[in-house]
Amino acid sequence: MDEVEVVVAHSERTTLRVGDVFLKVDADQARLDVEVEAMALAPVPTPEVLWHKPHVLAIAALPGTTLGRLGGPSTGSPTAWAAAGAAIRKLHDAPLPPRTGGAGRSIVALRAELDAECESLVTNGVLPADLVARNRQVAEAALRPWTPAFTHGDLQISHIFVDADVVTGIIDWSEAGQGDALYDLATFTLGHEDHLDDLVAGYGTDVDLDIIHAWWSVRSLLIVRWLVEHGFDPFAPGCEVDVLKSRM
Template sequence: MPVCDVREVVTQHLPGYRVESVVPAGDGLQNVAFEVNGELIVRFSTEPDPARRTDLITREADLLATVAGLTPLAVPVPRFTAAEAGCLAYGRIPGAPLIDVPEEQRLAHGPWVAETLGELLTALHSAPVERMAALVEADDVPLEDWRDEAAETYATVAAHVPPAYRRAVSAFLRTAPPAAGYAPVFTHNDLGVEHVLVDAWAVTGVIDWSDAAIADPARDFGKLYRDLGPAAVDAAVRTYRAAADDVATLIDRAVFYARCGALEDLAYGLETGRTRYSAKSVTALEWLFA
């Protein structure tokens, strides 16, 4: 997306707004984002199908408006949408993505951050499922499929896994997953450290709700376990008040998702050259496959 197109869409939808600077603000599998004037995030969907792209943007804008009334943390509040262009613009939330914090500091302060995220998950997982199902889809992929996909991923990244962990990874991929038996809830569904914003270790907001779904509540805890470790998940559970699941079985599934997710993130980092993702995944092997 050229800078000139970003300027055009902003001036078209915010008459009188003067665009003085446009800088890249990140890109992922689903979106490309730009920061305008240091205060506005303008994001474009990479979905190639125009009809689906329009639907995704419209649904996400509606979702964000609803989530803003549920969560104790800041979420992106749309300033405008240009659904046909796959564009969603919102005010920049203060803070830096937790993935940008040096790893040693991130892990040391992980439990403190996770206490706040436990409160967030209480709000999300307690939301009326019927209401949220009108805004997001169900994501009920069987756990066996998660394991099988992780096995396929591992075949492509095994050489990058330190030898000390390879036997444990192989054993995990041969083991039956935990029993499902959960009540689906509204989830962020991608609560990795790249989507958590912090300032002086206070959580200032959570971004990127494009994967939000009605799903297993352990999905959200799995990302915390993968990226911040078991102490952080213990801290999140202490502030978690939703009656979504038995805590022991919730954590069992969270560990399962974390193990699958670490292999996925390792592959993503290696394929894209984003070393922050591959580095944090290798670090996580210590508590995931010790």
């Protein structure tokens, strides 16, 4: 008999797995609407949508496995990482979706959010002032004009599935929309810097590594406090705080 597996759960959303079906329950219906729309538009493999009702989305499981997880070793080969890079490039080259996604916030808004978060991290003693200051300096390189692309917006390493070095699908599209392509590349390689060259080889174009490093700092600075408040551990080995320390 199938059991109910809690994949992720916090106050904003919960994902459950029952056999080969994933149920995503979200307090914000708009996020589920974005996800369904993005999967329909994306020119890459995505999960089959089984049904979609208010606050719940049911999707089919994908074959294969992820390339690893944040805070753990990568289980993917260089060829698999290159395949992921090629799939991401195909997405970025696609016609723009109608919405602005999580990777498309304005520079002014992002700078203000980042500065406020850095101040909070130091004032509340979450992170040392020198660690925050150094990463805020690194982060500035990401705060520049970019050409909008079709971005996933939350392309964590656990969101691309691969089987026999072939991408079988990309999941969790709730932040998808127009945004900075390099944000996707940075999110996917967060905590796995040793595979950045493999990913870029598959992506197939020149990538400014300083901007990738900058987005690592931006994402980590912005997420540490949220993770702590929602029961996750950004201080675990290989996770966000270690990413910030690597920039020192």
